[in-house]
Amino acid sequence: MKKTVTLILALVLALLPCCSALAVNEDVEGELVIYTSMYPFVIDMMDQAIREEFPNLTPGIDGSFFFYAGTSKLITKIYGEMGDGRDQPLECDMFMVAEPAFSLEMKDYGYLHSFEVEDAAELLRFPYDEDGFWYPIRVCNMVLAYNPEMAEDWAAKGVNIPKSFKDFAYDPALKGYISMGDPMTSGTAYAAVCSLLDTYGEEYLDKLGENRVMRESGSTAIAKLQSGECAAIMILEESVLKYIADEEANGNEVSNIEVIYPEDGVVLIPSTVMIVAEEFSKNVNTEAAEAVAQWLLTEEAQQLIMQGYMHSVLAGQTEFPAHSVDTESLIARDLGVDWENAYRNREAINNLWTMKVTQ
Numbered sequence: 001m002k003k004t005v006t007l008i009l010a011l012v013l014a015l016l017p018c019c020s021a022l023a024v025n026e027d028v029e030g031e032l033v034i035y036t037s038m039y040p041f042v043i044d045m046m047d048q049a050i051r052e053e054f055p056n057l058t059p060g061i062d063g064s065f066f067f068y069a070g071t072s073k074l075i076t077k078i079y080g081e082m083g084d085g086r087d088q089p090l091e092c093d094m095f096m097v098a099e100p101a102f103s104l105e106m107k108d109y110g111y112l113h114s115f116e117v118e119d120a121a122e123l124l125r126f127p128y129d130e131d132g133f134w135y136p137i138r139v140c141n142m143v144l145a146y147n148p149e150m151a152e153d154w155a156a157k158g159v160n161i162p163k164s165f166k167d168f169a170y171d172p173a174l175k176g177y178i179s180m181g182d183p184m185t186s187g188t189a190y191a192a193v194c195s196l197l198d199t200y201g202e203e204y205l206d207k208l209g210e211n212r213v214m215r216e217s218g219s220t221a222i223a224k225l226q227s228g229e230c231a232a233i234m235i236l237e238e239s240v241l242k243y244i245a246d247e248e249a250n251g252n253e254v255s256n257i258e259v260i261y262p263e264d265g266v267v268l269i270p271s272t273v274m275i276v277a278e279e280f281s282k283n284v285n286t287e288a289a290e291a292v293a294q295w296l297l298t299e300e301a302q303q304l305i306m307q308g309y310m311h312s313v314l315a316g317q318t319e320f321p322a323h324s325v326d327t328e329s330l331i332a333r334d335l336g337v338d339w340e341n342a343y344r345n346r347e348a349i350n351n352l353w354t355m356k357v358t359q
Contacts, residue, residue: 025054025295030285032292033060035078036096037071037187037271038138039238042308049304053295057288060093071098071187082109093281093289095274096137099187101194101342103134103272113275115290117297124297125315125331126270136270137296139311141237141330142192144168144260147225154231162232164264165196165335169207179224180208180234182215183353188236188269194342194349195267195335205356213357226256238309241323245309261325265335270313 036043043066050057050065059065069077074097081090086109095106106112107129114132117123126136146161154161159177162168168178181189196204214221214230218239224230240259247254273296275289276282295301302312309321311330320327342349 024052025291026056028054028288028291029056029058030288031058031060031283032065032094032285032288033092033282034066034094034096034292035074035092036066036068037074037098038066038068038096039242039308040068041242042304042310043068045304045307046301049301050292050295053300054288054292057292060283067092070185071102072185072190075099075102075187078106082111089280089282090276091282093276093283093285094292095276096271097187098140098269098271099191099342100134100136100270100272100337101191101339101346102187103129103274104339104343106274107131107133111277111280113277113281113286113289115275115286115293117294123315124313125317126268126313128272134272134274135293135297136313137273137301138271138305138308139313139327140188140269140271141311141324142188142195142234142267142269143237143240144232144262145222145225145235145240145257146232146260147228147256148258149256150228150231153228159231161260162262163260164262165234166200166204166264168232168234168262169196169200169204169211169213172211174231175211177229177231178211178233179214179216179221179230181218181221181236184350189234190346190349191269191337191342192234192267193353195337197349197352198338198341199264199335202352202356205352209357209359215358222257232260237324238321241309241321244323259323261330261333265333266330267337268311268330268334269337 047064047066061067082088112133116132117135120128128135151161159173162171183190183193218235221233221235222243225233237259240257244254273293275286275293278284278286302314306312306319306321311320311327
């Protein structure tokens with residue numbers, strides 16, 4: 001009897017490492033390269049988490065799983081790799097870019113691998129591709145921001161801080177005092193322009209042009225907001241939230257920048273994950289890519305998304321980024337983006353922007 005118990009215990013102990021291996025995805029192997037527009041500090045967190053979750057998966061580019069660039073630069077890079085005939089293999093295995101319209105485009109080109117996320121309809125609170133070619137994994141939020149310390153100074157000059165996207169463009173007192181990202185180089189700025197065009201028509205671009213909106217990076221716009229060169233800026237919420245958190249981490253109280261959640265709504269951008277079709281992928285390992293994509297929709301990964309000051313895509317998630325507001329309240333006020341229009345009419349929209357705003 002004693003010998004039998006000993007054998008059973010030995011068998012149980014022998015099985016434990018196997019169960020543990022499966023629990024941490026030790027069976028996922030090979031190399032992986034992901035093109036992403038997430039901010040580098042978020043990439044660093046994600047990179048470390050993937051190493052721990054998939055210990056036998058090899059980072060495929062300069063010791064990292066990720067190659068970083070802004071969305072527009074990434075799209076240009078991908079076009080170059082695809083070649084003029086849009087039929088050449090790529091130097092990556094997955095995409096995580098900010099602009100969902102690009103997902104529709106890559107699906108049309110046949111460059112994506114379809115995969116199933118179990119119970120996606122119940123799991124996600126944002127749309128996904130019913131054919132399984134892309135799923136949202138993070139939500140960017142386009143808002144306005146201002147400097148509360150200078151509000152009275154601006155009022156003394158006859159300039160009121162805008163409370164809506166419409167005021168931002170239409171109030172002539174703001175002429176020369178507003179800034180935003182350039183939709184020709186920023187995917188999220190392009191998404192915002194598409195949404196505001198749908199909401200207010202081409203006149204919105206006319207008004208931005210008349211108000212001499214500056215086109216700048218988020219960090220430059222924040223600096224001008226604080227120096228008094230700008231009264232208000234259109235910017236991703238995450239840029240402001242990160243600035244506030246970084247200052248507070250250094251022991252500084254922040255009173256010179258604040259998010260404005262526009263009265264006419266916000267522009268939510270549910271950025272997607274895509275897997276490159278096997279015949280076009282760098283490492284021909286869609287199985288590993290599927291495992292990572294599935295992991296990105298776990299509670300653990302979504303916590304990292306929120307630590308990156310973006311909103312979670314999970315239904316029922318009540319947490320939200322530090323210093324932000326409830327995600328469901330933002331969804332209720334989302335102006336929305338017609339992603340099909342953003343994809344099909346990209347050239348026409350860019351031409352409108354150039355003609356009405358930059359000339």
